[in-house]
Amino acid sequence: MPSPLAKFVHVSPQSIALAALALAGPWIAGGFALAGFLWGLLFGLATLAAAGWGPAKAAPAPASIAVVAPTEAPEGNLQRLTQAIVPLWAGQTDHARLETEQAITALTGRFAAIQRELKDAAGASSMESSREIRQTITQSERALAAIVTSLTSGQAARAEYVQKIEQMASFTEELSEMSAEVAAIAAQTNLLALNAAIEAAHARELGKGFAVVAEEVRKLSERSGTTGNLISQRVEAVNRVLQETLQATRSFHEQESASIQTSEQTIQDVIARFGAAAEALALSSGQLESVNGRVQGEVSDTLVHLQFQDRVGQILQNVVADMEKFMTHLDGHPSALDVDRWLAELAGTYTTLEQNAIHHGRQAGTPTESDITFF
Amino acid sequence: MAKTIMIIDDSVSLRQVVGIALSTAGYEVIEACDGQDALAKLTGAKIHLMICDVNMPNMDGISYLKALRTLPAYKFTPVIMLTTEAGEDKKREGQAAGARAWVVKPFKPEQLLLAVSKLILP
Numbered sequence: 457m458p459s460p461l462a463k464f465v466h467v468s469p470q471s472i473a474l475a476a477l478a479l480a481g482p483w484i485a486g487g488f489a490l491a492g493f494l495w496g497l498l499f500g501l502a503t504l505a506a507a508g509w510g511p512a513k514a515a516p517a518p519a520s521i522a523v524v525a526p527t528e529a530p531e532g533n534l535q536r537l538t539q540a541i542v543p544l545w546a547g548q549t550d551h552a553r554l555e556t557e558q559a560i561t562a563l564t565g566r567f568a569a570i571q572r573e574l575k576d577a578a579g580a581s582s583m584e585s586s587r588e589i590r591q592t593i594t595q596s597e598r599a600l601a602a603i604v605t606s607l608t609s610g611q612a613a614r615a616e617y618v619q620k621i622e623q624m625a626s627f628t629e630e631l632s633e634m635s636a637e638v639a640a641i642a643a644q645t646n647l648l649a650l651n652a653a654i655e656a657a658h659a660r661e662l663g664k665g666f667a668v669v670a671e672e673v674r675k676l677s678e679r680s681g682t683t684g685n686l687i688s689q690r691v692e693a694v695n696r697v698l699q700e701t702l703q704a705t706r707s708f709h710e711q712e713s714a715s716i717q718t719s720e721q722t723i724q725d726v727i728a729r730f731g732a733a734a735e736a737l738a739l740s741s742g743q744l745e746s747v748n749g750r751v752q753g754e755v756s757d758t759l760v761h762l763q764f765q766d767r768v769g770q771i772l773q774n775v776v777a778d779m780e781k782f783m784t785h786l787d788g789h790p791s792a793l794d795v796d797r798w799l800a801e802l803a804g805t806y807t808t809l810e811q812n813a814i815h816h817g818r819q820a821g822t823p824t825e826s827d828i829t830f831f
Numbered sequence: 832m833a834k835t836i837m838i839i840d841d842s843v844s845l846r847q848v849v850g851i852a853l854s855t856a857g858y859e860v861i862e863a864c865d866g867q868d869a870l871a872k873l874t875g876a877k878i879h880l881m882i883c884d885v886n887m888p889n890m891d892g893i894s895y896l897k898a899l900r901t902l903p904a905y906k907f908t909p910v911i912m913l914t915t916e917a918g919e920d921k922k923r924e925g926q927a928a929g930a931r932a933w934v935v936k937p938f939k940p941e942q943l944l945l946a947v948s949k950l951i952l953p
Contacts, residue, residue: 557842564844568851575855756940759848763937766842767915770886807886807915828946829933831926 539786546779553772560765567762571755578748590734593727600723607716614709621702628695635688642681649674767808774805833859834879834951839869839895840913841887845936849882849913852940853947866890866898875904880951882943883930885914885921896928909950913938 652670656663785793799815806812810820836858838849843864850860861878863869865887881899885892892912899905911932912925922933932946 557844561843561847564847568847571851571855759851760937760939762844763848766840766845766936769842770915807917809917827935828942829922830946830949831931831933 535786539783542779542783542786546776546783549772549779550776553769553776556765557769560762564759564762567755567759571752571759574748574752574755578745578752587738589737590731593730593734596730597727600727604716604720604723607719611709611712611716614705614712618702618705618709621698621705625695625698625702628691628698631691632688632695635684635691638684638687639681642677642684645677645680646674649677770807771811774802774807774811777805778802833857835859835861835877836947836951837861837863837869837872837878837881839863839866839881839887839892840884841865842884845884845913848940849943852943856944856947858947866892866895869895870898873899873902873905877952878905878908880947881908881910882913882947883910885912885916885925893924893928896925896930900929907952909952911943911946911950913943 649670652673653667656667656670659666803812803815806815813820836853838846838853838860839862840846840849841864846862846864850862853860861872863872866883867890869881869883870890883892883895890898892914896910896912899908899910909931910929911934912930913934913936914921915936916922917935925933931950934943934946
C-alpha cells in the first residue's frame with residue numbers, strides 16, 4: 457500500500473527507512489504503546505520534514521511507493537498537513553489522557569470503597585465473634601448441667617422421703633398386731649371375769665364381794681376390748697392414708713424421674729444443636745474471612761496497578777508539550793530545524809526510565825517495583 | 832492519637848491509593864494537589880511526615896520542598912519524594928532540597944509504609 461505521505465512529497469529511500477523505523481519502533485514498547493506511537497509519528501514527521509523540506513529530489517521513487525503528481529509545491533503540502541494534523545494529534549492525545557485520568561480516578565475511588573467495605577465486613581464476621589458464640593454456648597451448657605444436677609439431687613431427697621413413708625407403713629402393721637393382741641387379752645380377761653362370776657355364784661353369800669370384783673374386771677375387759685378395736689380401726693385408717701400417700705409419692709417420683717430424664721436429654725440435644733450451629737458458623741466465618749482476605753489482597757494489588765495512569769499521564773503530557781513545541785516551530789522557520797538539538801531537549805523532559813529506553817531505541821519493558829533511596 | 836501525613840500529588844487516583852494505604856495503617860491523611868495548595872494548607876499544626884510528587888502544576892515538588900524548609904514549624908518535617916523521576920540528577924536535587932527518601936512509582940504500599948515508619952516523627 458502506498459504511503460499516504462508519498463503523494464505530498466518526494467522522499468529518498470533513506471528518509472522513508474528512517475521514518476518507518478521511527479514509526480515502527482514504538483510498537484515494541486508494550487504498555488507504552490499509545491505514547492510510543494505518538495512519539496513515533498512525531499519523530500517520523502520530523503525526519504520526513506528534515507529530509508523533504510528542501511527542494512524535492514528528482515531521484516526516481518522506489519517501486520513500493522506510488523508517486524502521485526503534486527498539485528502544489530510538496531513542501532507547502534507537508535507544512536500545511538503538519539500544521540493541521542499536529543494540533544489534532546495533540547488535542548486527541550490530551551483528551552485521551554484526561555479521559556483515562558477521570559476513568560482511573562473513578563475506578564480507584566470504587567476500589568477504595570470496596571476495600572473499605574470488605575474491611576468492615578471482615579470485622580463484623582470475624583473469627584473472634586464466632587469464638588465468642590462458642591464460648592457462650594459452653595457457658596450455657598455448664599449452667600444447664602447445673603440445673604439438671606440440682607433437679608437430680610432433689611429427686612434423691614424425695615426418694616429418701618418415700619423410704620421413710622414405707623418405714624412408717626411397716627410400723628402401722630406392728631401397731632395393728634399389737635391392737636389385735638390387746639383385743640385378744642381383753643377377750644381372755646372377759647372369759648376369766650365370767651369364770652370368776654360363776655365361781656362367786658357357787659360361793660353364795662361369801663362370794664358376793666368377789667362377784668362384784670369379777671363384774672368390774674369384766675367391764676374393764678370390755679372397755680379394753682373396745683379400745684383395742686378402736687386402736688385397730690385407727691391404725692387401719694392411718695395405714696390406708698399412708699399407703700395412699702406412698703402410692704402417690706411413688707407415682708410422683710416416677711413421673712419426676714421421667715421428666716428430669718427428658719429435660720436432661722432435651723438440654724443435651726439443644727446444646728448439641730447449638731454446638732453444631734456454632735461449628736458451622738465458625739467454619740463459614742473462617743471461609744468468609746479467608747475469601748475476604750484474598751479479595752482485599754486482589755483489590756490492593758489492583759490499586760497498585762492503577763498507578764500506571766499517573767505514569768502514562770506524565771508521558772502523554774510530555775508528548776503533547778512536544779507537539780505544541782513542534783507547532784510553534786512550524787509557525788516560525790521550519791528550515792532552521794535542528795533535529796539533534798530537538799531530540800536532546802526532548803530527552804531532557806523525560807521522567808521515566810522507559811521513556812529514555814524508547815528514545816534510545818531499546819525495549820522499554822515493564823516498570824519494576826520501586827526501590828527506596830534513603831538520604 | 833493518630834499521626835498526620837500530608838500527601839501532595841496532582842493525580843487524584845495516586846492520592847487515593849496512597850491515602851488508602853496510610854489510613855489502613857492508622858494514619859490521619861491530609862491531601863494537597865500541588866506545592867502551592869500544600870503551602871496554603873499548612874496552618875502550623877503538626878504534620879508528622881509528608882509524601883510529595885515532583886512533577887506537578889503551579890509549584891513542583893522540589894520548589895515546594897525548598898519553600899517548606901524556610902518555615903520554622905516544618906523545617907525538620909521528613910519528606911518522602913514519590914515520583915516517576917528515576918534520574919540520579921533529580922534525586923540529588925531532591926536530597927539537596929531536604930528530602931529524606933526517594934521512592935520511584937510504581938510503588939508497593941508495604942514499601943511506602945516501611946519508609947514512613949522509618950522516618951515519621953514521634
